[in-house]
Amino acid sequence: MPLTEFQLIGRYFSPRARSAVLGVGDDAAILRPRRGRDLVVTTDMLVAGRHFAAEADPRLLGHKALAVNLSDVAAMGATPRWATLSVALPRVDARWIGAFSRGFLRLARRHGVELVGGDTTRGPLAICVQIVGDVPTGKALRRDGARIGDDVWVSGTLGDAAAVLAARRGRLPLTRPERTALARRLDAPQPRIALGERLRGIAHSAIDISDGLLADLGHICERSGVAAIIELGCVPCRRALARRLDHAAARAAVLAGGDDYELCFTAASSRRPALSSLGRRLRLRLTRIGCIVRARPGTACVQVIGPGGAPLNPGRTGYDHFG
């Protein structure tokens, strides 16, 4: 006999409430915020055929649906605490849901996030996740805090996810081992929670790179009323991409590919030693790629300096979900 909605929720999505006063199973969850903390709330919807293939591995999908939201929390310098999850599914498929919930709940446990509510319904495959995190009052990292003279930094390497997609579409020649290595970054991104938390009090502004470096750094610039200059040669990427940077598709992947879920942030140059030591402690590459300058009317808010020191015109500057 097929499982009903209530049975599905009970079986796969009802871990016992720990930090929440009341978790899954009532009209709403009840959360008790800690004193002296602001809350941080974010939501993302993933749709089959747009953000993932309908036949994608449900365990990886469960991971990714949570990861992309955790990445937004990381970019605020916040600690993720509670999640809600809504899933529309073409049919009740206990195996699919079981695998999805394993991927989702495993990542949730790793970051101490509690699933406190949600909704399942029949419909074209779509997933909507919301996270509530917290952060000491007034200490969240925002997009609008970049200051002229700040360094621009990014974590990890960029372009991996976009390069795999480009290779699959025949637009970028990658070897099979290169593809396999990069695919993990596309399928199972790691949200930079620990980095975000430790950037509080160090970074002036932060964003996560989901739409592509140029677009996302552009958001920081617009919100802060500044501009940025970055050097292509400084943008960290894996060797598979670094050795192909003369290839337009590789350059586009690194600068504008998106789906990186690394953090881009700005900080005063006096913070360089603190950031070097933070990177070592987290075993996470932190790279200075440019600086924040005064905005000039009629000039792109993010300028890229190419190999010979000449400005690059990167063309496509980011990913628009309606584009």
Place this chain on the structure above:
Amino acid sequence: MPLTEFQLIGRYFSPRARSAVLGVGDDAAILRPRRGRDLVVTTDMLVAGRHFAAEADPRLLGHKALAVNLSDVAAMGATPRWATLSVALPRVDARWIGAFSRGFLRLARRHGVELVGGDTTRGPLAICVQIVGDVPTGKALRRDGARIGDDVWVSGTLGDAAAVLAARRGRLPLTRPERTALARRLDAPQPRIALGERLRGIAHSAIDISDGLLADLGHICERSGVAAIIELGCVPCRRALARRLDHAAARAAVLAGGDDYELCFTAASSRRPALSSLGRRLRLRLTRIGCIVRARPGTACVQVIGPGGAPLNPGRTGYDHFG
């Protein structure tokens, strides 16, 4: 030129943050909870073809998508404060989005709810709303608080929305004026926020009726470890339905139709005067329909007494989104 995602968000969904520290436009919203309050969080996903017709009036849809979530907050006795909204749309349609946002934001303003974040993407039409509300610490109305001897109450009238659907499918004969009057209840339900807030300290348990009276009262019973007996003749419904209660479709609409978004709650019999006076103050019908009794193994947790005092077997007991 078609609008991009960012332009869409800017144009239609970026009211200035008032109570939130930071609203739409960063990686996440920043909320500052009041001291001494618990938070209440709920989410619902509405999918075209399942919860509404793809060609439905977008203004009414914007209202309803928010209303069904506010109804969950009302059932917790909480005050709704912040909302996030994700929409998947087959194509950028500024007229549709404009009308949708008007319906959504109008209801939000009426209840002092601030839209603080969201996501738009291309995909099969689906809407996901999340609400964060607050309530004095420890005072939320839960499903698990019903006590033996409690009265069972409902607000408003039941079955209206389901009756319209039944009539449209030719299963229930309604006159045209009757249909028109009831359709408003299907399309533009009114969440019972004020009632929920005032039930704190009066009701022992509460739920909103979205899946149908029997199913939702059943949830209270299961969670509270009790049973309920209700009288069909006491269940409040409009005259169009009351005069057709011998018709199976009318009875099913009232008892199990769902989509009512009224509150069902239990309270000690000593609270009858307080509840009568509350109903008068709110100009909202509050009706006592039965009582909470001891659970008996092998017996349905909600029993319905029919016209002659004999138990009814209502058959279908509720709505399952995967059913």
